[in-house]
Amino acid sequence: MIFRQILHPPTGCASYLFGCTGKAKLAVVDPHRAHIEDYLALAQQANSPIVAIFETHVQADHLSGAQVLAAQTRARLYLHESAQVNFPFSPLHDGDIIELGNDYIQVLHTPGHSPDSVCLVVGDKVRTETPWFVLTGDTLFVGDVGRPDLHGENHTTTFAEQLYDSVFNKLLQLEDTLEVYPSHFAGSACGRAMSGKPSSTIGFERRFNPALQYHDREAFVTFVQQNQTPAPAEFTTIRQANLNAQIGEPA
Template structure:
């Protein structure tokens, strides 16, 4: 069996495949590791046939939809998943076939309603249902401590104690455990009475994951993350350095329109000399009256360089093919000691 484990911070994802048929599945892929996954598949000479999320993730961004677009293969989740882009929905007791491998599904709600575990030969991919030394939390959307108790004590923990536990998260550098080890040493599994287990889960008082709202939004809907929007915008616009803009401002060149896309208050507190104000939120509505000549060279700037990148990309989409963005923002401009003018537009 082809097997690769990829750690991204505390997130764990897995490539499993059949050497004879060269068919593989990717389990719980993370968006920043796409090139890594493709490289691993190429190195092993396998083709990724299935992209699997064990549940709707709330703490990182899944790569399943983007990889599905690139590879033209289905996204696989439990049938309770709310994501509209899931093409293959599995139920308890069903399996996926990868050559000689069989990926058996165990529906294990609790962390989320759509949580499932996958057994492949001697390994159990537990998602966030069972972690090494812990369990998945139950205080996020669709979490249910009663359901988690049943999933653990009436399903997962009744499997072969020698099965290797491969979770979707581990923050201590551990690669796997076993069912037997978890039964013996996992503190949460020592609460074996339903009431005490549920009470424990309801009083963990854990902090919310970073980007929880954005992660749930994108993983449930297939929408784009802010990072992806910025990356896509940055890939289609050129940039101008702070020093180059300073030189052009000092030379008094009039072939460059400097467009400050911040709000008025920020602009009036200090802007690049000669810059025009056109807030990003009004760009599409005012562009025809404020920028009547689409052949002009336009440089957008903002406070940190992110909004100006989006603005330059929008301008290019609207036909301003000479739009560029400032590499950096007004914060970097001020810190460099470059000239700033306060007050309203001239």
């Protein structure tokens, strides 16, 4: 397996390219429009094509590169089945397993930050059936969890409750040794207190992530709604752009 983390410090975004070079199949997760050339260059270096592109959810803070990259590579574009987008995609369901050569990607539906949020558990069966890492999107960050307040004030508590279930009943059921790679780090407006270090483990976050100390459902729901800065004004327009078909538009 190869694994590359691509960082975009101005907005605290992290995207990922990984896959099986033995069977020449790569995946990209949460591609950023500004980094299309980087993904293509990494794939060329690995002598393997990008065959799968995943969005962990419809992003609101940066222009997605998923559609453009899919058009350029002919890779399959995956989003959760509930994503309300205006372009064709392959729907992901909770529990799906997608093979990528010797690697595999297991889908966890983890609503809370958004209804269509997923986390992706990834492994390489050449060494072990045990997964190697989890891409946590905007559900779990290093030092925080995703904000549940981006879909209207009336829904924030419901989303916070969903986030509790996603975090405690799905992500924290995973092994402590599993590496965590989120879609944002410090500098992002998608959370409150993210670390500048863009990786962790389930065990470290279980012990030291402030939000994960609130085992009580009600206390967690209250905590994740406290001290949220207002969402940046451009979130609405960026999200709308990411919901729409982008191919054929000027970049």
